[in-house]
Amino acid sequence: RKEVEQDPGPFNVPEGATVAFNCTYSNSASQSFFWYRQDCRKEPKLLMSVYSSGNEDGRFTAQLNRASQYISLLIRDSKLSDSATYLCAVNPGSYGQNFVFGPGTRLSVLP
Amino acid sequence: GAVVSQHPSRVICKSGTSVKIECRSLDFQATTMFWYRQFPKQSLMLMATSNEGSKATYEQGVEKDKFLINHASLTLSTLTVTSAHPEDSSFYICSARDSQGKADTQYFGPGTRLTVL
Numbered sequence: 562r563k564e565v566e567q568d569p570g571p572f573n574v575p576e577g578a579t580v581a582f583n584c585t586y587s588n589s590a591s592q593s594f595f596w597y598r599q600d601c602r603k604e605p606k607l608l609m610s611v612y613s614s615g616n617e618d619g620r621f622t623a624q625l626n627r628a629s630q631y632i633s634l635l636i637r638d639s640k641l642s643d644s645a646t647y648l649c650a651v652n653p654g655s656y657g658q659n660f661v662f663g664p665g666t667r668l669s670v671l672p
Numbered sequence: 673g674a675v676v677s678q679h680p681s682r683v684i685c686k687s688g689t690s691v692k693i694e695c696r697s698l699d700f701q702a703t704t705m706f707w708y709r710q711f712p713k714q715s716l717m718l719m720a721t722s723n724e725g726s727k728a729t730y731e732q733g734v735e736k737d738k739f740l741i742n743h744a745s746l747t748l749s750t751l752t753v754t755s756a757h758p759e760d761s762s763f764y765i766c767s768a769r770d771s772q773g774k775a776d777t778q779y780f781g782p783g784t785r786l787t788v789l
Contacts, residue, residue: 602763603782603783604780604781663715664714
């Protein structure tokens with residue numbers, strides 16, 4: 562089993578739709594979790610950290626489920642500009658250790 | 673957010689030449705930087721962890737003699753692809769951790785697209 566897994570998609574949704582992605586991780590000792598967004602031929606950009614209590618930033622909501630070892634990202638009222646690949650990242654151990662990235666989920670928001 | 677730069681952004685070279693890529697943290701100190709490689713439509717693959725003042729740690733399957741890493745200061749790490757071949761053509765991305773940051777977050781450089789002819 563891979564350390565971090567994501568459904569590669571693509572997810573094709575109409576504008577205004579709500580879409581959710583999950584990311585599962587295998588190391589129960591993982592400490593911190595993040596969602597990154599990567600546009601085609603660009604570097605990943607941090608979208609949001611994922612806190613145990615869940616967190617929201619505008620149309621984006623991230624949740625962590627430690628018991629089931631997954632994190633989720635919910636996007637409400639999808640915009641065309643949300644089209645990108647969404648990578649989850651997991652820090653499997655101590656502070657400062659490298660992240661393990663999932664393969665990414667491709668989202669296409671259609672007009 | 674923190675800013676990380678990479679240079680060059682794009683390079684085309686002949687097979688057998690060496691290419692140096694620089695990664696700089698512009699507004700913070702980074703004792704640790706990471707080098708990734710990403711092939712088209714694939715995920716980021718960690719190549720090595722660059723530690724300021726010490727040897728880099730390479731991931732399994734990454735040749736340390738081919739991918740030379742130097743992290744001579746708290747704001748600069750370099751990756752040199754020696755004797756590059758067409759199969760080394762890829763998108764190389766560095767990331768850096770803010771050593772004094774409260775959040776355990778990595779900031780990515782804009783990447784370097786290497787094409788070896």
